[in-house]
Amino acid sequence: MTALTHDPARTTPAGPARSRWIPRLGGPVWLVWRQHRAAFWTLLGATVVGVIVMVHLRGQMMDYLATQDPTSRRSGGLPPEFEAYTDPLFDIGSYLSYIPVLAGVFLGAPLVAGDLETGTAKLVTSQSVSRLRWLTVKLAVPAVMLALSAGVLTGVLTWWWHPVKGLSSGLIWTAFFGVTGVTPVAYALLTFTVGVAVGLLLRRTLVSMVVTLGIVVAIGFVRDELWRSLGHVMSVSTDKGVGPGAVQPELPAEAEQQGQGTYFLTSSGDRLDWTTCLDQVEDDRAHTACLESQHVIGWSIDYLPVSQMQSMQWLGAGIMLAVAAAVGAFVILWGRKRLL
Known part of the structure; x- marks a missing residue:
């Protein structure tokens, strides 16, 4: 009878045991x-550090507000x-406004261009990985990380x-429109995909x-003008x-005035520019006449509002995400045929 032998290599794990619940990256x-x-x-x-700093500063601000009279908070007094306590809010908000620029220039532009320049793209696609799969993963993984x-x-x-929006004129909603809500995520994904497309074309x-960088700056200018x-x-x-004695209309709380200023309203419902009769403003009677x-009439x-x-924000984000999706589709379709 042949004796059974024990092979440690088959029974002992080569490394530390891993839980089956821990995801493993592959391919x-x-x-x-x-x-x-x-x-x-x-x-x-940077995300973890940023969250810790903002949570700490918010805690300090809320502790300060808790010591103030609620009436003074509502009246802006x-x-x-x-x-x-609000200056750091403005500062960090301005720092976060650079996320789309960094996403496009330092993450998007080198993503594919670096692989084309070093020959990594040719090496990867010469293996069992198709161009379509490689480009899709190449876009998806950084996009998910960036969005997160x-x-x-x-x-x-x-x-x-x-908690403090509207407590002062500087905390009005228009000052934080571009750095709160869903807008920054969509904006960052747009600049990221634009950077990838530029890298794919310029190589x-x-x-x-x-x-x-130039394109992202141009996008930011257009966005600031049109939002x-x-x-x-x-x-x-x-x-x-x-x-004399007539009172101009009062805007609702936290509303931002639009246009050139106050218009004159006529009895027919038409509106006249504020410069109407301006040449006679020095003579009260002539101006009134x-x-x-x-x-x-008013x-x-x-x-x-x-x-x-x-x-x-959702409408703007939807437009930017649609453009980002179109640019991403262009990257994949163009790359499938002309990647190498």
């Missing part, structure tokens, strides 16, 4: 993580010392700002980063005249 996902692990860990580390990081940071910033890392058009402009008016000849002011903030 292109593992490769993308391995290639860009420094950027991903930096992104995760907080002392000047309150600015010491931007979402967490802007979510915490929104949570920090929400040189440094050149792609410079060109992407108010996402809302529905409303107006408030009076019909008690514009002479001029306005009466124009049938002016003032009218255009404004955007704070109630439209979320709908405007």
